[in-house]
Amino acid sequence: MRGALNYDAVVIGAGTAGLVAGTRLAEGGARVCVVAKGIGSTHLAPATIDVLGYAPDRVASPSGVMPEFISRHPDHPYAALGVDAVAEAARWIQSRVESGPLAGYRYFGDLDRNYLLPTAVGALRPSALVPETMAAGDSADLERVCVVGTRTLRDFHAALCAANLSKLGIQARSVEADIEVDKADQNSLGLARRFDDPAWRAAFAGRLALKLQADERVGLPAVLGIRDPHGAWSDLEHRLGRRVFEIPTLPPSVPGMRLYEILRASLRAAGGRLVLGAEVVSSERDGSRVTSVATHSAGHDTRYAAPWFVLAAGGFNSGAIELDSHWVTHDRVLGLPLRGLPAEGEPRFIGDYLAEQPMSRVGVAVDAELRAEGAENVLVAGAALPGAVPWREGSGEGIALASGSRAAEFVLARAGAPAGAAA
């Protein structure tokens, strides 16, 4: 009596790429289910939209550099996607943030200019689109800044951040804010919940104001509200009478949790399903087509059948691609062929840890339309794609957004037609 649940499309992975693909499919009228082993990259990343930060020199204008970047890297996902698709996906995410569940919250920026924002250690990091709560950290017009620590928040050292910013020519100093929290409030999420509370915020601002000097901007760890970040941030700017900005923290990332909630709510609002804890454990094929996947669920597996699948389960970082103890590299999700592997006998790793490693461009092999090789009805999106080194390039969100969008667009254009007919 057991069968499969049937959808127009099944998306594997609930990081940025998977949630974008799922949402856009659902918005296009497809019956879609997003299945994922767990929550994805959103809770760990700063939630800025990084499109192209280094190529390899620091990039001031992603749209200006991308054509030349693409011509130098014909195997990069951007070569298949093109600049316009990335720009369109960036505008789409901005609009979903604005229509999302966090009232007033916005993302600023576009592909023409990178913001250059302080990190928790006081380095500057290029990003194309940033939460409004981070925008005033842009080094383009950051002259004097007071970095505010909270003592209780581990791994955010305001003095270190300020000292390193000073070395970059920004007049920076640090203070520690007096806040009363209990132990449960000591991670970034606990503090963010406090900042959602107007009364707590007002008291915080009142005490902090006494420590500030004229003409200083205020940089705070990115904990300014989880349910009402726009309210928390704008209220602090108003009460302190100056520009205030968030500096991304080590995980967990509050801005990332906001982005996850926005995308999750968009998916649900469009009628898409989301199943967490559901690791894909097997798949069925009919020749060059994947016909269904089975996910782990309690007691028995659950099978999901669809004419289209979007593989957005990530790469090495998420464990979706692994190098096993026999030195064999696999796509653990669907067992698809990989691309970018060093040739037999060539080194897989080199001694310089931070250099580009020979394995770093490995991904699921795709054609020019980002369809998996050997599986004509599987679209690949996000960090599963080969040819990019997102953490060096500062390109992760650009790839995730544009490839997730492209996968949805590809499927919607062919909805109803069998995958073979679309080839």
Add this chain to the structure above:
Amino acid sequence: MTTSSGTTPIDDLLRGSIDHCVKCTICETQCPVSNVTPLFPGPKYAGPQAERYRVADEASVEWSVDYCSGCGICSQSCPQGVKIAEVNAQARNKLKKQKGYPLRDRIITRPTWLGRAGTPVAPLANLTIDFKPIRILGEKLLGVHRDAAAPEFAGHRFSSWFKKHPSPPTGRKIVYFHGCGTEYYEPWEGQKVVQILEHNGFEVVVPKQDCCGLPLQSSGLFDDARKVVLRLARALVPYVRDDPNTLIVGNATSCTLMLKREAREILSLEGDPDLKLVSERTYDICELLLELHDRGELKTDFQPVNERIFYHAPCQQQGHFIGKPALDLFALIPGLQVTEGNARCCGIAGTYGLKVEKYDIAQAVGADLFGQVRGSGATEVACDSETCRWQITHATGHRSVHPIDYLHRAYGL
């Protein structure tokens, strides 16, 4: 089967999973308990980190794990597949063995005993439950919080009703596991399940059955929990053993999860063939109905239900890893307006929120959900777990029912 260190292979698999922890802290953002109290430092800290200091034959050195409510959200959200909640449940069992079990934990974890004792004298028993001086006495003597949500005995049992309502034979059998909540407190929910299944052409079979052992397990009384769940598995297995098409379906979502997975993993009963077969055949009622619908086998002769409701998927329902099938079923009912909550937990976690030392934590955990319910403009709350419904109604005053209530109304049964 045990290994040389006295553990079973499933124990080693659970414990081995902690090596996959990359300390990403996603579980810490999701834990409803550590986000409201300093008494529990969080699933990562109490689990993958503290587990390194737990040695099989040495006393526990870490006590905070008693404040884990066992909701399981950590395991669901872990992107690396670490069995955080399961490892913590086993650590809690060890701790309880060492500290000793309070009399309270031996009583409130026995819904079958309580149900059998309370049902014949329901009016009196219900008065007692509502009578403050007795509740205060219960708090002082037993440690059951005076204000904790307590269900009322229905006064009649579901199984007594079913005996007088034999299911029409259709040859398409399905086994109904009703659980203790339906048997003693909400027999009408079971009647609705039976009527919905019969409406869809099933012949419902109700074997004699007792508790699944989940309350014992979540309070750390593993030896008793094993006896109870295996007794249930032996009672159910004859009905599915010889017919590969017969399924077991339940409306008590935490009890079906116990049968499906928790008993196998947390109680290390993976090797029991009866439990394994029962586990594989057990379905949550909404999971089953949605699968039927997907195959075009669910009747959709639904009348409009013009109601505005709030849906809360309880932690244990989410632990089935099947998403939220109730929402997809609601979408089939004309007129039904549903607000999906996004709060994590109501706080009760079975018996956790009844305990005097944990009541305040449970209320703080539930505060987010209660606020969402009050602010939703909904008249009723749908929720798949009975203890969560009692907690929600107790805290908000909103009537709460199982999701199948709306299907039953829409069918006009």
